[in-house]
Amino acid sequence: MDWSALRLSLELAGWTLVLLLPVGILIGRWLARTEFRGRPLLQAICALPLVLPPTVVGYYLLTFMGARSPVGGLIDAWFGLSLVFSFPGLVLASLLVNLPFAILPVQRAFEAVSQELHDAAACCGMSPWRVFARVELPLAWPGVLSAAVLTFGHTLGEFGVVLMVGGNIPGETRTLSIAIFDRVQAFDPAAAGRMAALLLLISLVTVALGYGALDRRARRGAGQS
Amino acid sequence: MTRSGPLILFVLATVGLLISPGGSAEEGPLIAAAASTRSALEDVAGRYLEVTGESVRLVFASSGTLVQQIENGAPFELFLSANEDYVLRLANAGWTRGVPVNYAHGVLALFSRPGLFELSDDPLAELNHALNAGKVKRFVIANPEHAPYGSAARAALRHAGLWVKIKPLLLVGANAGQAVQYSIQAGVDAALVPLSLAQAAALNRIGDLQLLPAATYPDVLLRQQMVMLQNSDRATLRFFEYLQSADAQAAFRDHGLKSPSLSPK
Amino acid sequence: MLSVSLQHDRPGLALDFDLPPGQLSAIVGPSGSGKTSVLRALAGLLRTRSARISLEGDIWADTNTGIFQPAHLRPVGFVGQKYALFPHMSAIENVSAALLHLPGVERKRQAQACLDAVGIAGLAARSPSALSGGQCQRVAMARALVRKPRLLLLDEPFSALDRSTRKRLHVELKRLQANLGMTVVLVTHDLDEAAQLSQTLCLLRRGRVLQHGLTSEVLRRPASVEAARLMDFSNLVQAQWIGADHKGVSLRWGEVVLRAAVGPLSKPGVPVSWTIRSSDVFLVKDGHPDESSLGVLVHARVTEVISMGDSVLATVLVQGSGGEPLRMRLRPGAVRRHGVHVGRRLRIAIHPKAVIVLA
Numbered sequence: 001m002d003w004s005a006l007r008l009s010l011e012l013a014g015w016t017l018v019l020l021l022p023v024g025i026l027i028g029r030w031l032a033r034t035e036f037r038g039r040p041l042l043q044a045i046c047a048l049p050l051v052l053p054p055t056v057v058g059y060y061l062l063t064f065m066g067a068r069s070p071v072g073g074l075i076d077a078w079f080g081l082s083l084v085f086s087f088p089g090l091v092l093a094s095l096l097v098n099l100p101f102a103i104l105p106v107q108r109a110f111e112a113v114s115q116e117l118h119d120a121a122a123c124c125g126m127s128p129w130r131v132f133a134r135v136e137l138p139l140a141w142p143g144v145l146s147a148a149v150l151t152f153g154h155t156l157g158e159f160g161v162v163l164m165v166g167g168n169i170p171g172e173t174r175t176l177s178i179a180i181f182d183r184v185q186a187f188d189p190a191a192a193g194r195m196a197a198l199l200l201l202i203s204l205v206t207v208a209l210g211y212g213a214l215d216r217r218a219r220r221g222a223g224q225s
Numbered sequence: 226m227t228r229s230g231p232l233i234l235f236v237l238a239t240v241g242l243l244i245s246p247g248g249s250a251e252e253g254p255l256i257a258a259a260a261s262t263r264s265a266l267e268d269v270a271g272r273y274l275e276v277t278g279e280s281v282r283l284v285f286a287s288s289g290t291l292v293q294q295i296e297n298g299a300p301f302e303l304f305l306s307a308n309e310d311y312v313l314r315l316a317n318a319g320w321t322r323g324v325p326v327n328y329a330h331g332v333l334a335l336f337s338r339p340g341l342f343e344l345s346d347d348p349l350a351e352l353n354h355a356l357n358a359g360k361v362k363r364f365v366i367a368n369p370e371h372a373p374y375g376s377a378a379r380a381a382l383r384h385a386g387l388w389v390k391i392k393p394l395l396l397v398g399a400n401a402g403q404a405v406q407y408s409i410q411a412g413v414d415a416a417l418v419p420l421s422l423a424q425a426a427a428l429n430r431i432g433d434l435q436l437l438p439a440a441t442y443p444d445v446l447l448r449q450q451m452v453m454l455q456n457s458d459r460a461t462l463r464f465f466e467y468l469q470s471a472d473a474q475a476a477f478r479d480h481g482l483k484s485p486s487l488s489p490k
Numbered sequence: 491m492l493s494v495s496l497q498h499d500r501p502g503l504a505l506d507f508d509l510p511p512g513q514l515s516a517i518v519g520p521s522g523s524g525k526t527s528v529l530r531a532l533a534g535l536l537r538t539r540s541a542r543i544s545l546e547g548d549i550w551a552d553t554n555t556g557i558f559q560p561a562h563l564r565p566v567g568f569v570g571q572k573y574a575l576f577p578h579m580s581a582i583e584n585v586s587a588a589l590l591h592l593p594g595v596e597r598k599r600q601a602q603a604c605l606d607a608v609g610i611a612g613l614a615a616r617s618p619s620a621l622s623g624g625q626c627q628r629v630a631m632a633r634a635l636v637r638k639p640r641l642l643l644l645d646e647p648f649s650a651l652d653r654s655t656r657k658r659l660h661v662e663l664k665r666l667q668a669n670l671g672m673t674v675v676l677v678t679h680d681l682d683e684a685a686q687l688s689q690t691l692c693l694l695r696r697g698r699v700l701q702h703g704l705t706s707e708v709l710r711r712p713a714s715v716e717a718a719r720l721m722d723f724s725n726l727v728q729a730q731w732i733g734a735d736h737k738g739v740s741l742r743w744g745e746v747v748l749r750a751a752v753g754p755l756s757k758p759g760v761p762v763s764w765t766i767r768s769s770d771v772f773l774v775k776d777g778h779p780d781e782s783s784l785g786v787l788v789h790a791r792v793t794e795v796i797s798m799g800d801s802v803l804a805t806v807l808v809q810g811s812g813g814e815p816l817r818m819r820l821r822p823g824a825v826r827r828h829g830v831h832v833g834r835r836l837r838i839a840i841h842p843k844a845v846i847v848l849a
Contacts, residue, residue: 062297066297066298067296067297067298068296068297068298072298076298082298082300084297084298084299085294085297085298085299085300086300114574116570116572116574117574117576119530119533119535119561119568119570119574120568120570120574120575120576120630120633121576121587122533122534122535122560122561122562123533123535123561123562123566123567123568123634123643124562124587124588124590124633124637125562125563125588125590125591125637126562126587126590127562128562130562130590134587134590135576135587138578139576139577139578167284167286167294167299168284168285168286169255169282169284169299169300170282170283170284171252171282182285185260185263185285185402186263186285186425187405187422187425187426187427
């Protein structure tokens with residue numbers, strides 16, 4: 001059991017969640033509430049990682065962030081930071097790949113808050129910020145929760161991008177899914193099986209907790225308070 | 226505001242506890258090595274730890290993949306390839322430091338399902354008989370374009386005049402490791418695979434494993450070379466030298482590799 | 491004075507009118523007439539291309555000077571058709587949401603007081619999903635009123651409710667408005683509701699004001715054919731202007747000469763439209779004592795009789811009129827007494843005071 005790999009997986013999922021959720025809320029709400037001509041195109045771009053194979057995303061990241069690229073070279077020179085084959089690089093890749101999971105459920109949830117509710121809130125004297133904090137966000141919370149669960153769970157299982165952008169560096173980019181792959185390559189199916197079972201268990205618990213929270217909320221909303 | 230407290234706590238707890246220091250454990254030199262050297266190198270690294278108390282971090286992948294990663298800036302400090310060409314490529318592009326050294330020599334083995342051939346001194350001739358008798362439906366090699374063991378396999382088959390006959394029956398693994406995986410799982414009749422991997426995967430329990438005589442393929446294809454990379458430091462140099470020691474060489478031989486050929490480059 | 495001047499493209503609006511302060515005014519129009527947009531513009535929810543809105547001197551919007559106060563800064567209360575209660579808050583929390591500028595305890599106190607005022611004191615803790623339509627509407631009303639707005643805007647607030655609830659809420663509304671003395675603008679497509687509740691009536695069609703004034707006046711005398719159609723005057727007839735004198739205006743309707751007590755000046759021969767309420771066309775029995783005082787008497791033949799509950803709609807062709815039928819609304823008693831059935835010949839009276847000449 002590669003505990004450092006487990007820790008890396010949880011760290012990656014955690015960082016992705018913490019960094020991406022606010023972005024998801026901001027962009028999701030913006031897409032839900034703002035009409036502009038390029039909107040379908042922007043929505044398509046946000047949804048792109050859903051349909052692209054992770055290796056394609058990884059490829060572009062390597063091309064644009066790798067040592068050979070101008071961006072990668074600059075960042076290395078200024079910050080001494082490499083965005084490939086490093087944990088920060090993984091986080092960056094994970095943020096990009098999980099965009100649709102963080103944005104789409106949130107967007108749908110904000111879309112479901114009707115214009116009438118917005119109007120009523122404004123006419124109650126609520127400033128746009130208050131409307132967001134007291135009406136929109138509480139009502140969109142199930143969507144935000146879904147986004148959180150999906151992002152966390154999806155990142156736990158991420159493989160293609162991590163392998164391409166991170167390599168398989170122990171203690172740095174060898175997440176649990178990579179470690180499982182590595183054990184398979186080493187003809188050690190027993191170890192692979194143990195780690196796979198653990199990953200499965202964690203993912204299941206994550207999703208179950210998430211849906212449990214959603215369920216409780218739905219039941220509370222349907223009955224009398 | 227919400228009753229999703231448990232979930233939030235769970236996430237924060239896992240993230241919080243595990244981000245805390247105690248993180249980056251192993252810090253030894255980062256070594257990129259061809260997948261076919263895995264069992265040998267893990268043995269060598271173990272011995273090195275006993276002898277010097279120093280540890281190394283090993284990353285295994287196909288030589289071609291590792292070259293690409295290095296060219297994209299992967300922070301490896303030492304590269305062990307399954308051939309010489311990849312090392313030359315890195316050297317020409319300025320990624321290396323110091324002089325490359327041959328550390329071992331790869332060995333090709335012929336795997337066959339039980340009873341397909343008789344064991345003999347000329348396994349490729351046996352293969353020929355089996356082919357002519359129509360007993361071979363599927364033959365595995367690693368990808369001859371990228372994998373050193375694949376190109377050695379192709380050379381061996383060509384040398385024995387079997388390449389054209391066997392081409393339609395080929396199942397090509399993306400790398401040597403996958404070729405071995407196929408041999409285990411995919412209902413394969415025969416395969417040409419690295420001996421080191423075949424041993425690690427215990428292929429001899431599934432079927433027959435025979436070595437190919439030396440003259441069946443050009444020596445140079447499997448001369449395995451290693452070189453230090455730009456990131457390397459003194460600790461890397463120490464390990465680099467240890468790999469050339471008799472101790473390490475013995476480990477290589479134990480795990481299906483030969484000593485580096487002494488012929489000059 | 492609530493002064494409104496709006497110009498907009500989508501939906502098309504071009505209107506300019508004033509409403510008296512402290513009274514309930516109704517804006518009536520068919521769907522698509524832009525009445526909701528007018529209300530939203532008044533509330534500060536819609537920014538029109540060109541606007542000037544002010545209440546008793548306070549300018550809320552003026553595109554000439556670049557002023558636009560958004561909704562949350564205007565002292566308005568808004569109640570919509572679908573109540574728009576915040577589903578995640580209880581009734582009292584909904585009302586408190588309008589008082590976020592007050593500390594918590596004071597908020598609750600005022601909110602509860604408002605719920606009491608609209609008659610649902612005991613439902614404070616209920617969530618909107620557990621309230622009936624009428625109760626929801628009261629909560630919405632309380633929420634709109636709790637800030638003591640200077641202008642209360644109602645967008646068809648009762649249309650989704652059943653008749654008895656609606657009637658009860660009508661009374662409540664009148665009571666509240668009388669007590670609080672605030673300016674109320676009620677948008678509705680229901681003319682009867684407007685007639686019952688409002689003192690000022692504004693007819694809207696396709697973003698334009700058709701007619702506007704005291705409710706009783708507007709209802710009695712439509713100013714144009716379109717206004718008449720909107721107010722469901724079922725008789726709209728073409729005639730020719732003949733002349734005018736101190737007693738009124740004369741019209742030629744086919745061969746029939748009609749008199750209208752009030753009418754515009756025009757030239758002889760110019761076509762005009764006129765209308766009369768279907769309930770203002772009377773049956774005249776032979777031998778009526780004071781026939782001349784009933785107005786113009788004409789013969790007519792009944793072509794259609796439809797019984798609609800407590801009234802009967804009869805369509806008659808007036809002899810000599812040139813073929814346009816008149817519709818009459820009769821009481822079942824009258825129908826029986828005069829023996830009104832299809833084909834029957836009758837005499838009907840058209841009184842000059844009932845004839846409305848349209849522009």
